[in-house]
Amino acid sequence: MSMGELFSEVGPIHGWAMATAALVSVGAAAVGSMLVVRKMSLLGDAISHAVLPGIVVAVLAGGQPGGPLVILGAIVAALLTVWLTHVLRRGVGLAEDASTGVVFTTFFSIGVILLTSVASQVDLDPACVLYGILELVPFDTVTLYGCEIPRSFLNSLVVVGIVGLGLIVSWRLQVFVAFDLAGARAAGMPVALATIVLLLFTAMTVVAGFEAVGAILIVAMLVVPAAAAELLVHRMHHVVCMAVMLAVTGSIVGYLAAWHLNTNAAGMIAVVLGFEYALAVVFAPADGFVSDLMSVAWLRWRVACEDQLAMIWRFEESAGVRRVTPPKGLIDCVARQWLAVTGQIRSKNGQWRLDSYSRTKAESIVRSHRLWEAWLGRHADLPLDHLHPPAEFIEHHLGSRLLRQIEDDLGQERRDPHGSDIPPEQ
Amino acid sequence: MTASAAPPLIEFHDVTAAYGRRPVLWNVDLTISEPCLFGVVGPNGAGKSTLLKAALGLVPLVGGNVRLFGEPLRNVRKRVGYVPQRETVDWDFPVSVMDVVLMGTYSQVGWFRWPGRRERQLAKDCLERVGLADLARRQIGRLSGGQQQRVFLARALAQQADIYLLDEPMAGVDARSQEQILHVLSELRNAGKLVIVVHHDLRTVREWFDAVALIDRRLVAAGATHETLSRENVQRTYSGVVDILDEVGHAVERRSRTS
Amino acid sequence: MNLSNMAFEGLFAYNTLVVMIGTAAVGFAAGMVGSLGVLRKRALVSDAAAHVTLAGVATVFALTGKRDLPVLLAGALCAAIVGVAVLVFLKRFTRTRDDAVTAIVLSVGFGAGIAIVAGMTARGVPGSAGLEHFLLGHTAALTSGDAALLAIVSVVSVSVVAMLFKEVSLIAFDQSFAAATGWPVAFLDYLLVVLVAVMVVVGLPAAGAVLVTALVVIPPVAARQWTDRLVVMLMVAGLIGMVSAVGGVALSAIVPRLATGPVIVLFAAVIFFVSCLVAPKRGLLARVARSLRSQGIADEHG
Numbered sequence: 001m002s003m004g005e006l007f008s009e010v011g012p013i014h015g016w017a018m019a020t021a022a023l024v025s026v027g028a029a030a031v032g033s034m035l036v037v038r039k040m041s042l043l044g045d046a047i048s049h050a051v052l053p054g055i056v057v058a059v060l061a062g063g064q065p066g067g068p069l070v071i072l073g074a075i076v077a078a079l080l081t082v083w084l085t086h087v088l089r090r091g092v093g094l095a096e097d098a099s100t101g102v103v104f105t106t107f108f109s110i111g112v113i114l115l116t117s118v119a120s121q122v123d124l125d126p127a128c129v130l131y132g133i134l135e136l137v138p139f140d141t142v143t144l145y146g147c148e149i150p151r152s153f154l155n156s157l158v159v160v161g162i163v164g165l166g167l168i169v170s171w172r173l174q175v176f177v178a179f180d181l182a183g184a185r186a187a188g189m190p191v192a193l194a195t196i197v198l199l200l201f202t203a204m205t206v207v208a209g210f211e212a213v214g215a216i217l218i219v220a221m222l223v224v225p226a227a228a229a230e231l232l233v234h235r236m237h238h239v240v241c242m243a244v245m246l247a248v249t250g251s252i253v254g255y256l257a258a259w260h261l262n263t264n265a266a267g268m269i270a271v272v273l274g275f276e277y278a279l280a281v282v283f284a285p286a287d288g289f290v291s292d293l294m295s296v297a298w299l300r301w302r303v304a305c306e307d308q309l310a311m312i313w314r315f316e317e318s319a320g321v322r323r324v325t326p327p328k329g330l331i332d333c334v335a336r337q338w339l340a341v342t343g344q345i346r347s348k349n350g351q352w353r354l355d356s357y358s359r360t361k362a363e364s365i366v367r368s369h370r371l372w373e374a375w376l377g378r379h380a381d382l383p384l385d386h387l388h389p390p391a392e393f394i395e396h397h398l399g400s401r402l403l404r405q406i407e408d409d410l411g412q413e414r415r416d417p418h419g420s421d422i423p424p425e426q
Numbered sequence: 427m428t429a430s431a432a433p434p435l436i437e438f439h440d441v442t443a444a445y446g447r448r449p450v451l452w453n454v455d456l457t458i459s460e461p462c463l464f465g466v467v468g469p470n471g472a473g474k475s476t477l478l479k480a481a482l483g484l485v486p487l488v489g490g491n492v493r494l495f496g497e498p499l500r501n502v503r504k505r506v507g508y509v510p511q512r513e514t515v516d517w518d519f520p521v522s523v524m525d526v527v528l529m530g531t532y533s534q535v536g537w538f539r540w541p542g543r544r545e546r547q548l549a550k551d552c553l554e555r556v557g558l559a560d561l562a563r564r565q566i567g568r569l570s571g572g573q574q575q576r577v578f579l580a581r582a583l584a585q586q587a588d589i590y591l592l593d594e595p596m597a598g599v600d601a602r603s604q605e606q607i608l609h610v611l612s613e614l615r616n617a618g619k620l621v622i623v624v625h626h627d628l629r630t631v632r633e634w635f636d637a638v639a640l641i642d643r644r645l646v647a648a649g650a651t652h653e654t655l656s657r658e659n660v661q662r663t664y665s666g667v668v669d670i671l672d673e674v675g676h677a678v679e680r681r682s683r684t685s
Numbered sequence: 686m687n688l689s690n691m692a693f694e695g696l697f698a699y700n701t702l703v704v705m706i707g708t709a710a711v712g713f714a715a716g717m718v719g720s721l722g723v724l725r726k727r728a729l730v731s732d733a734a735a736h737v738t739l740a741g742v743a744t745v746f747a748l749t750g751k752r753d754l755p756v757l758l759a760g761a762l763c764a765a766i767v768g769v770a771v772l773v774f775l776k777r778f779t780r781t782r783d784d785a786v787t788a789i790v791l792s793v794g795f796g797a798g799i800a801i802v803a804g805m806t807a808r809g810v811p812g813s814a815g816l817e818h819f820l821l822g823h824t825a826a827l828t829s830g831d832a833a834l835l836a837i838v839s840v841v842s843v844s845v846v847a848m849l850f851k852e853v854s855l856i857a858f859d860q861s862f863a864a865a866t867g868w869p870v871a872f873l874d875y876l877l878v879v880l881v882a883v884m885v886v887v888g889l890p891a892a893g894a895v896l897v898t899a900l901v902v903i904p905p906v907a908a909r910q911w912t913d914r915l916v917v918m919l920m921v922a923g924l925i926g927m928v929s930a931v932g933g934v935a936l937s938a939i940v941p942r943l944a945t946g947p948v949i950v951l952f953a954a955v956i957f958f959v960s961c962l963v964a965p966k967r968g969l970l971a972r973v974a975r976s977l978r979s980q981g982i983a984d985e986h987g
Contacts, residue, residue, distance in 0.1 A: 041788040042729060049895075091969075092961055093518065097728040097784075098906050105899035106954040109947035112821060116942055130820060130895065131799045216736065216895070217799070220792035227785045264803030270796020277789060281779050289778075299681060375670070379662075380644040382455055386440055390453045393489065397677045405670055482865040503867040510861050519724060519858050520915045529855055533866045538848055565913040585866070 016138040018255045020153045021269060024209045025221045025247035027160035029229075030167055031201045032222035033240045036230065037178045038198075042097065043082070044222045046104035047199065048206045048215045050081040052111025052129060055207065059124060066155035071207050078203035079196075081107060108215075132214035134255070134265040152211045159208040163201045170197060175236045213266035220270035221247055228273075228280040231287050246276050303396050304335035306365050310395075312345055312352045313362035317420075324352050360426050367423040368403060369395040370416035375406045377417040384417055400425075433496025434459040435589060435620045436481065440490035443473070443480040448679035449488050451476045452644040452671060458622075462636035463615045465651070466624045469664050472642045474624040475511065478591045482508060494589060504533055507587030509578045509595050517567040523577050524562040527552055530584030545584075552583040555613075557606055572603025579607060583614075590614060592623045596630075608634050628655065643671040700829050701938070707832025708824060708891050708930045712900065712949075714839035715884045716926025717919045718846060719901025720908065722881050725857045729784075730769065730878070732898040733791040735885045737768030739798025739894055742819065747805055754831040758886050765882035768794050773878075795894075822893035822946030824934050835887045842880055842887075846919075853877055854915055891930055893946035899953060900926060907957035910964040929953035 035044045054077025055070050063069030081103050088099035115124060125133070141148040167174065177184045177194045184191050202222070209218035229242035254269030261268070282289050314322045327333045339345045344358035354362055372394050373387040398406070403425070414422055438456040442449050451473035458464060466474045479485040481492045483499050494502050507530075530552070531545040541549075553559045556576040561569070566577060575595050582590055592611075596604045611621050612634065625631055631638055631651065638655060639648040640663040647659045722728060741764020742757045749756060768790050775786045802816055818826070846853065855863045856873045864870045881901065888897040908922035933949030962969050 036782070036785050039782055039784055041782070041785040045732075045788050045791065092906075092910070092967075094906055095723070095726050095728070097726060098723050098902055101728050101732070101898060101902040102906060102954070102957065105896055105903070105950050109896060109899075109950040109954070112947040113943060113951070116944070119942075216792055216795050219788055220796055223785055223788040224793065227781045227789055231780060258800070261800075261804060262807045263800045267796040267798070267800030267803060270793050271800055274789065274793030274796070277793075281775070287780055295681075376453065376644075379646075380453060381647050382453055382645075386453065386455055389440065389489065390442070394674060394678070397681050398674065399677065402670065402673055402677065405673075409670065484861060484864055500867075506865075508862060508865040510859070510865070514861050515859050516724075516726075520909065520913050520918050521854075521858060522914065525915070526858075529851075529859070529862070530866075532851055532855060533868075535851075537852070540851065581862075 013138045014255070014259065016150050016153060017134050017265065018252050020137050020150060020156055020212050021134055021251040021255055021265065022248045023153065023156045023160055024205070024212045024218075025225070025251045025269075026244050027156070027163050027205045028209060028218060028221035029225045029243040029247035030240055031163060031198070031205050033226040033229065033236075033243045034167075034174055034178060034198055035202065036223055036226040037236070037239075038181075040198075041223045042100055043085075043199075044202055044206075045219045046085070046100045047078045047081060047202050048218050048222075049104045050107035050111075051077045051203055051206055051210075052108055052215065053077055053114055054111075055210065056111055056114045056118070056124065060118060060121065064151075065124065066152055066207065066211055071159070071204055074203045074207040075200055077107065078199055078206075082196075082199055128211065128214060130214045130216055131264060132210065132212050132217060132266045134212050137212060156208040156212070159204045163205060166197065166201060170194065171237075174198065178236070213269065217266045217270045220273050221251075224270075224273040224277050225250065228277040231280045231284040247273070250276055299396075300331060301335065304331045305339060306361070306396055308332065308336050308339055308345070309354065309358055309362035310365045310369070312354055313359065313366055315352065316354065317366075320351075363423040364426060365395055367425070368398045370420060370422045371403060371406050371410070372398065373416045373418070374410055374413055374422065378410065387417055432459075433493070435461065435495060436622070437493045437496075438477070438480070438490070439493070441477075441480055441487060441492060442489040443476045443485050444488045445476065445485070446679070448675045450643065450675060451480070451641075453490070454641075454645045456639060456645060456648055458620060458637070461615060461618045461620045463611055463634060464620065464622045465631040465635040465638040466622060466641055467626070467628060467631055467638060467663070468641035468646075469666070472663075474641050475593050477639075477641060478508075478593050478622070478624060481591060482506065504585075505588040507582040507585040507590040509575075509582045509590070509592040511593045512571070512574055512578070512597065517569075517574065519567075520565065522563050522565055523553065523558060523569070523580075524549060526566060526577050527580045527584050530581040533585070548586075549580070549584055552580040555583060555610055556580045570600075570603075572599040572606075575599050576603060576607065579610060583610075587619070589620045590622065592621070594624050594626065596625065596627070604630070628660070631655065642666075643675075703829035704824055704827045704832045705931055705934060707827070707834075707836040708934045709927045710836040710839040711884075711887050711891055712904075712926035712928070712930025713923040714842045714926075715888050715897075715900040715930075716904035716908070716922035716924070718842055718880050718884045719926070720905035720919050720922045721846070721853055721857050721877055723902060723905040725877070727878075727881075728902045729787055729898065730772065731881050731885050731901045733772055733787045733794070734765040734768050734882050735889075735894045735897045736791045737764045737794030737798070738762075738886060738889060739819065740764050740794050740801060741767075741798075743798050743801035743805070747801060747810070750810075754827070754890070755834055758834075758889065761886045761889060762882065764794070765885055766879065769878050769882055817944070818893075819889070820893050820895050820946075821944035822889075822891050822896065822933075822937075822949065824891055824945050825938065825941070827890055831890070835890065838883065838887050842883055843923075845876075845880065849873075849876070850916075891934060891945055892949050893944060896946040896950050899950040900930070903950070903953040903957050904929065907953070907960045910957075910960040910967045913966075925953065925956050929956065 032044065035041055051074040054073035058070040058073030059065065061069060063073065084103045085099045088094045088102060089096060137152045138150050140151050142151045142154060173189060173194050176189065177191050181191065206218050209221065213221065225243040225246040226239065228246055229239045233239055233242050250273040251269050254272035255265045257272060258265040258268035280288065285291055311324055315324045327336050344355060346353050346355065369391045372391040376382060376390060377387055416422055434457045436458050438454050441451065441454040443451040454477065466477060468474050476485055480487060492499065494506060527549040528541050528545060531541050531548060535541050535545060550559065553562055556579050558573060558576055558580060561573065566574065569577065579595060596607055611623065614621050632655060635651050637649060638651050640646040640654065640659055642663045646663045647654050722731060738761035741760040745757055745760025772786055772790050775781060776783055852868065852873055855868065856870060860870055884901055885897050888900045892900050904922040904926035907925050908918045911921050912918050929949050929952040932952040933945050937943040937945040937948045965971050
């Protein structure tokens with residue numbers, strides 16, 4: 001199927017729905033990155049529930065869903081939530097999660113009761129509140145310059161525009177506060193203001209997302225792409241960009257999956273975002289499971305090879321007094337075979353020998369080992385026979401810089417505590 | 427430390443303990459054979475708490491083992507008393523002084539049962555010994571720092587152990603409470619118990635402690651106080667020459683990453 | 686009025702009574718078990734568990750087509766336990782912060798549940814509507830058998846807490862001392878977590894998935910205002926939970942359009958608010974009176 005056919009099959013209705021979801025997710029991922037880094041994910045969850053009474057009151061007062069009055073109502077509710085949470089923590093002495101839990105459930109309950117009592121006057125469906133009506137978004141349109149554009153899309157555009165602009169303008173401040181709260185306070189930065197602004201952006205994004213994905217799934221858009229991005233990249237602006245990309249991808253894929261499976265789009269979007277997070281957990285280059293397993297395996301292999309080389313070197317150094325024992329364990333056997341096959345060790349007259357390249361490698365291992373024994377012997381209160389096992393462990397982990405530091409510390413020492421010479425640096 | 431026919435009270439054999447995946451205490455060899463008041467001193471972050479936690483099985487050992495009375499910990503848990511650092515606890519928790527001291531008797535009481543009259547009397551006696559008998563019903567958050575430490579000490583006394591491990595029991599404590607605590611610890615030693623104390627103040631150690639171990643990420647020196655606390659040893663411990671150990675620790679952590 | 690009418694009236698009254706008792710038991714147990722979670726600063730783990738139950742119930746319904754409460758709640762419990770297991774796993778093995786992990790499990794689990802339910806509705810599976818009742822609470826459809834089951838589970842949970850009271854309170858208070866003195870901390874930890882999951886599940890009919898976390902969070906924090914003793918706090922929390930649950934159910938029976946969940950939460954919230962004001966020693970009024978008195982004494986003595 002060509003792209004043109006794909007688009008015509010998708011059609012403007014689905015296109016607008018996906019575009020709205022993607023747009024909302026852009027704003028949510030950007031704001032959410034800040035929330036996640038500042039350990040305010042649950043506050044985001046709380047706000048998304050607690051804005052409900054604000055929205056209902058605003059709609060009662062004549063506001064349009066997603067319009068400025070409703071946004072104002074949401075902001076007021078969000079600020080009240082944060083203030084009350086603060087009062088409960090400081091004044092009453094509640095723990096942070098408990099105070100959040102008390103406030104947002106209470107507010108949400110007030111919202112639901114209000115909604116139920118005025119259901120006839122207000123065009124807000126309780127279902128819409130919890131999981132959105134993305135599928136219906138394209139049908140409520142506004143005519144702009146002759147085009148039919150969904151109202152929800154336009155509202156979201158305005159909100160995301162403001163939030164995006166605001167984040168860019170306050171970027172340095174927000175990042176500083178996110179990473180070093182105490183330092184920012186000490187430097188006299190307007191920390192409280194930055195936090196309040198962030199919360200306002202959260203409230204606005206939540207309102208924009210209400211119609212598309214509802215209160216609970218907007219939390220997925222806020223937190224999940226940001227959490228996945230954090231596992232993949234590390235600098236803050238990379239995190240935000242990655243989070244936005246993951247969010248948009250998740251929205252589109254999720255919507256298409258929902259269409260294909262004939263189910264709710266918001267739910268599928270959340271599931272796809274969760275799937276993206278799971279992929280990040282498993283496959284992230286530095287932190288993921290796969291990379292961890294690989295580095296453990298690689299280390300085990302390297303240690304096995306190095307141990308073999310060092311053993312043969314000691315055999316050579318002692319002119320046959322130190323024996324070369326047969327390898328124990330599967331990995332050690334394979335390591336010896338590998339070294340033989342690649343020519344790093346050769347068997348002459350039933351005795352193993354090193355070639356010049358592997359001799360250099362072996363010497364550096366033995367050097368590490370003996371330097372560590374000497375250093376440990378000097379600085380720790382350990383008997384002579386207790387120096388070998390720690391050195392056996394450490395010898396594989398000392399880089400050249402550390403070795404030079406140890407050598408400097410030891411000064412003129414050219415022998416290890418057992419009297420063997422320490423091989424010099426190559 | 428003289429050798430005797432009975433197994434040593436506590437023996438650290440080539441103990442390397444980790445914080446997560448990073449070794450923070452390296453190759454400690456330490457044997458204590460006689461009951462005494464034993465101090466563990468060193469700079470901040472030196473691994474002193476880690477040493478105690480290694481004995482109690484609270485941190486993973488990268489290498490080596492710890493034996494108490496010649497046995498692994500799980501066989502002799504009931505004979506080891508513990509006073510953790512004050513920060514480990516939420517002092518707003520709704521328990522009274524008496525409730526906390528009774529917790530020291532829980533292992534003796536066993537599963538499903540309640541502490542009875544014998545345990546309550548024991549708890550009262552322990553509170554008397556630390557001078558908190560009249561505060562038994564007070565909620566622990568409404569105590570001073572010194573009183574909180576003494577509650578923890580009373581709880582350990584209620585364990586009726588033979589070895590006591592105390593982690594900074596006199597941190598942030600006024601001088602009077604400190605003396606009270608040191609008196610109780612000396613009484614324990616006189617009664618034939620081994621009392622190992624992580625402590626920060628060298629002056630008190632010199633005055634009250636029989637033996638001491640100097641720790642800075644590894645064991646620098648250990649032995650009778652007046653011999654071991656020489657200027658040279660103290661200098662070696664507190665001068666930070668072994669920052670290399672921190673770097674090696676990080677190198678090991680980075681290169682041997684496991685989940 | 687003939688005999689069959691009178692019999693019917695009686696039966697109806699009996700059913701409501703049983704539902705009330707069942708809900709009261711649930712409220713009591715939730716308040717009590719929730720206290721331990723709150724004291725361990727794990728209050729919102731219940732929120733994650735609660736949202737994930739939707740996926741469990743939807744899956745069970747999709748697989749079996751049964752609408753019996755015990756079957757659905759069994760699915761909810763499995764989902765809650767899986768959700769909490771995932772939570773613990775992510776907290777231990779990834780760099781992601783604890784609060785973000787809770788939010789992830791909560792929202793993704795809920796999304797999965799919504800997707801399954803909506804999928805069933807779209808395919809015309811009968812009885813899959815009623816989502817709102819599940820999310821916000823609806824006790825009107827409970828049979829006396831259902832309520833009896835809830836009551837029994839609640840009583841069992843309370844008994845477990847009572848039997849293991851010293852063990853779980855030790856774990857909640859000082860985990861490192863517990864580990865050092867040889868208690869199996871991991872096991873007791875999981876036990877507490879499973880108990881909270883069970884409370885979340887039995888609380889679903891009354892409070893709904895979105896708000897059941899309030900039933901395990903608000904009564905304990907309200908109770909804490911009244912006492913400094915753990916046993917009393919657990920009792921008072923149970924009492925407050927019971928009153929809130931029963932009050933909520935009764936009130937929403939009178940006003941049928943109202944879901945039960947929000948009303949229960951508001952009952953509990955009002956009790957909490959009042960507790961903050963009038964509790965002796967910790968209440969606001971008491972503290973104001975104390976400071977006025979000490980100021981008065983200070984003034985008197987110059």
